Amino acid sequence: MSIDWEMVFFIIFAGYTIGSALLVVFAKEIVRNVTWLAFTFIGVAILFIFLGAEYIAIIQILVYVGAVCVLILFGVMLTKRRLSGGGQCEF
Amino acid sequence: MDANGLYQFVYGIALWLMQVIAWPFNNLLGWESVGGWFVSPGVVDFLTTLLAALIVFFVGFLISITFIWQERKTLGRLMDRRGTQVGFLGLFQNFADGLKTFIKEHIIPDEVDKQLFNLAPVLLIAMSCLMMCLIPLGPAFYLANLPAGLLVVFAVFSLAPFAILMAGWSSNNKYTVMGGMRAAAQLIAYEVPILLSVAAVVVLAGSLNFFDIVAVQQDTVWFIIPLIIGFIVFLISAIAEVERIPFDLPEAEAELVEGWMTEYGGFRWGLIMLSEYVRGFAASGLIVLLFLGGWDGPSFIWPEIWTMLKMFMVFGLFIWIRGALFRVTTKQILSLGWTKLMPLALVNLGIAIALKMGGWF
Numbered sequence: 001m002s003i004d005w006e007m008v009f010f011i012i013f014a015g016y017t018i019g020s021a022l023l024v025v026f027a028k029e030i031v032r033n034v035t036w037l038a039f040t041f042i043g044v045a046i047l048f049i050f051l052g053a054e055y056i057a058i059i060q061i062l063v064y065v066g067a068v069c070v071l072i073l074f075g076v077m078l079t080k081r082r083l084s085g086g087g088q089c090e091f
Numbered sequence: 092m093d094a095n096g097l098y099q100f101v102y103g104i105a106l107w108l109m110q111v112i113a114w115p116f117n118n119l120l121g122w123e124s125v126g127g128w129f130v131s132p133g134v135v136d137f138l139t140t141l142l143a144a145l146i147v148f149f150v151g152f153l154i155s156i157t158f159i160w161q162e163r164k165t166l167g168r169l170m171d172r173r174g175t176q177v178g179f180l181g182l183f184q185n186f187a188d189g190l191k192t193f194i195k196e197h198i199i200p201d202e203v204d205k206q207l208f209n210l211a212p213v214l215l216i217a218m219s220c221l222m223m224c225l226i227p228l229g230p231a232f233y234l235a236n237l238p239a240g241l242l243v244v245f246a247v248f249s250l251a252p253f254a255i256l257m258a259g260w261s262s263n264n265k266y267t268v269m270g271g272m273r274a275a276a277q278l279i280a281y282e283v284p285i286l287l288s289v290a291a292v293v294v295l296a297g298s299l300n301f302f303d304i305v306a307v308q309q310d311t312v313w314f315i316i317p318l319i320i321g322f323i324v325f326l327i328s329a330i331a332e333v334e335r336i337p338f339d340l341p342e343a344e345a346e347l348v349e350g351w352m353t354e355y356g357g358f359r360w361g362l363i364m365l366s367e368y369v370r371g372f373a374a375s376g377l378i379v380l381l382f383l384g385g386w387d388g389p390s391f392i393w394p395e396i397w398t399m400l401k402m403f404m405v406f407g408l409f410i411w412i413r414g415a416l417f418r419v420t421t422k423q424i425l426s427l428g429w430t431k432l433m434p435l436a437l438v439n440l441g442i443a444i445a446l447k448m449g450g451w452f
Contacts (some may be wrong), residue, residue: 031260035207040255058242064280071276072256074277076268 017043030075033077038068096231097143105138106130111426119451140362151223154183154399155368161403162410169414173412182184191238192361200354204261209223211258212359212366218254221247226376227301229386229395244284244377248332251370255341270350273421274289274341277331280428285328287436288321290383291443295452308451313384316414321439322382326408326430329374333367336413338424375405424445 020039027033041064048057110130116126128134160175160182165175175181201203224246228235237243252275259271292314296304308314315322331338342350352363379385379401386394419427445452 002103004107026295027264030255032204035257054237055239056244062242062246062249065253066279067198068253070279072253072273073272076260076272 006050009045013043013046013050017047032072034068034075037071038065041065041068046051097146098139101143102135102139103140103144103431105135109135109138123353143234147232148220148222150228150232151220151369151372152365154402155365156189157233157371157403158205158371159185159407160366160408162413165407165410166414167310169411177410179228189365192358192364195357197358198261198356202263203354204263205260207257208354209359211254211261212256212355212362214254215251215366216362216369218247218250220368221371223369226373226380227385228376228398229393230302232395236300236302240301241289241299241304241381242294244373245289248370248373249282251332255351258355262351262354264345264354264384266347266349267351267353270341270343270347270353277334277338277424277428280425281328281331284428284432284436285332286320287433288325288328288439289381291321291436291440292317294440294443294447297452299323301380301385305380305387308384309387311381311452313387315382317384318439318443320442322378322438324439325378325382327432328410329378329410329429330429333370333374335371335409337419338417339418340421340424343418371406371409372402375402375409378405406408 013056017040020043023036024033024040034065041060043055045065045077048054048060113129116122116129164174164181175184177184177187187349199208203402224234225237225240227236227240243244255274255278256271259274261268262268278414280296292304295309295314295317298304299309334341338377341347342352344350347353352360355363376398379398383401383405386398388397389393
């Protein structure tokens with residue numbers, strides 16, 4: 001029996017993308033949501049490579065994953081949160 | 092992966108190794124199928140890839156370690172002291188320090204976000220090592236020859252602020268979050284002039300592949316001569332991107348303890364430190380490949396040696412700047428990036444387009 005390895009890896013990475021996309025929605029802490037969003041974008045870039053579009057995959061990482069840290073900045077700056085086990089955290 | 096240069100060389104070694112392993116199966120035990128599996132192309136290819144990656148990693152790692160040695164020695168001389176002393180010319184000091192970080196206790200503070208805290212240094216070192224295998228040191232010494240290699244290197248470069256912010260936020264400490272914020276602001280701001288000055292090189296060379304860019308420079312002239320403005324913009328932005336001293340705001344030790352890596356200790360700190368020097372390796376490698384002709388040079392020594400010599404010279408320039416200048420403030424660094432370097436990079440891009448349209452390249 002021969003295994004279609006491309007199919008196997010496609011299913012692995014597609015599952016990874018869907019799983020991290022679900023975690024974007026269901027994670028509790030805002031920075032964690034954004035972190036999972038970055039992993040989702042990396043997964044999408046890998047799926048682009050499977051489709052033979054390497055250039056779009058590179059641009060996906062360059063533009064979207066690079067922009068994620070701006071989201072983290074806004075997430076940290078515009079939401080109030082308590083330091084775990086401590087007082088109010090102000091920046 | 093292309094089948095020449097380093098890959099071809101390592102393939103021979105891997106095939107020989109596999110034949111040695113397969114020999115007892117074929118001749119002593121008589122299990123021809125097992126012996127045949129060992130020398131089948133898939134297995135040998137896999138082993139070759141692993142071995143070639145190991146070689147490229149060790150060469151990059153040794154160059155980065157030597158960068159640290161060069162920095163400590165030169166800074167010592169600039170400050171009128173002797174620098175490292177362990178071993179011949181102090182060369183073994185870094186290995187001793189690496190061993191020290193390796194045997195230290197792994198401390199995870201109680202209140203940190205443990206998963207992200209552990210993930211951040213892994214991401215940083217993984218990105219840095221990915222850059223090692225994308226930057227060719229010579230016409231034969233490379234791991235991956237991608238058609239858009241330059242773009243991939245910058246995609247990997249642009250991931251760093253994400254990992255730094257992750258490290259700073261998950262440490263659950265005011266200083267680390269401030270350091271992470273400064274790092275993100277600075278790294279995103281300097282990505283713009285660095286990409287614009289690289290765009291000028293791409294316009295002149297007409298390709299995103301490192302080998303094509305170096306070939307064009309060998310045919311015509313090193314790009315530092317027509318694009319001297321771009322070279323200066325790239326040099327300043329590269330220093331900001333690898334967070335070295337005139338622009339080391341994210342870890343300003345007088346204000347922020349140790350910046351975004353305050354809470355890291357032991358081997359995690361060692362990995363972060365190493366990744367910083369590997370990024371220095373990548374930055375000086377990019378400067379050499381894009382502006383200083385790569386492995387172009389008189390052919391009495393190997394082209395790889397030329398690349399490395401130029402890289403050490405560029406890193407020596409970084410060290411000199413570090414020894415001579417003092418840290419700027421956040422306002423100065425951002426206004427320098429947006430109001431000085433970006434217009435200069437655009438002027439440089441205009442010069443490149445004029446040269447291309449005038450038919451000189």
